[in-house]
Amino acid sequence: MKRPRFIAEQARHAKGPLGRFVAFVMARETFAGNMRAIDALDVQPHDRVLDIGCGHGRSLGVLAARATGGHVAGADPSALMTEIAVERNRKLVKKGRIEVAIAGADHLPFADGTFDKALCIQVTYFWKHLDAALQEIARVMKPQGRLALMFRTDADKAATRAFPANIYCFRSLAETVAALEAAGFAVDTKHDPAAGQPEEPVLLLATKRAAGAGS
Template sequence: MMKIIKILSQNAKYPKGIIGNFILSAMNLGHNKTALWAISKINLQDKKIVLDIGCGGGKNISNFINLNKNLIVFGIDCSKTSVEKSIKTNKNLIDEKRVFISNQDVLSMDFEDEKFDLITAFNTTYFWSDIKRGFELVRRVLKPNGEFMILNDGGSKQALEKYSKTINVENMLLCDEYENLLKKLHFKNIKIYKHKNERTVCIVSTK
């Protein structure tokens, strides 16, 4: 049992191979309800170009385009298995040059300054080895007044404790710790939304 939990937790952090691929399919399904709830907190109609960091199986990339057909969406993920799965999920949109997916770690992402109107991070920030550095880079590639949205399962103290036991996390922060960090980095209009499931939080802020 412990071995299974270890394999699942390693694959949530860094999906790899057949098991990783299976977990990505499960995440595309299992994360979708809360992801759509979080996306509903953002006005997509005034956005043109979006970056989804840690795009996993790529479901949120297609969610964005389904909600605003004019968007151009970039996805990055440090796992090759995730990138392959995201490419498969969004094949037609990639062929139409509306979606671009690449294998990049947030801490070394290679985009020009002030490129994106919206940057999202669904269930990924707690795997980053340096959240502060990650947020600084998010700020660099975000347009002035661009929005940054974080969704995390494990928003409450109880959920956090449960998650950090089963998932191989680097940094689990509580909502107020995220808020303080974002403030320190001069993000403004910070809004925190708590899902009725009592474990999912969505934090939206503006550059």
């Protein structure tokens, strides 16, 4: 079923009353995928964790409950989404356990080497420049920092038919793995084409290589 363009636009950059409703729906629809990525990251008590494209902010509270002695940050280009994320986590924001910034993946307002872990769930479709975004994510992560990246590939024909192509960019698994490696990540598991198409959405785990380390 084709998703209406106005809904797709709200998923990319939520605003207004409709955007608030979309955020409510997304908080339910995306939570299982978010938990899959969070579990895979194995967040430790003193980790500093970044949720890129944090949206409604439901995952931020889960991350803070695991990084009890660390720090959690969220970044989203939508002012409305960051407002909702702050509202949802108001107590932890006031305590300084969580911070939320209005920012896209290609321009993150954090210092080099800040984060031990990062996750990015179902938002790569909206990045005009995959390489630049992944390089920026690598910049703010510590050497050996872990990234969980979840997305649907262009092999998921149901998804590619359902969403407007001028809003959603579905990339191949090979293209995304190559971009991660070019940005300085080592992808933990590379899919074997002989095994067939991996489960959609795909979850990739990558580790930032130390300076001077080979691919």
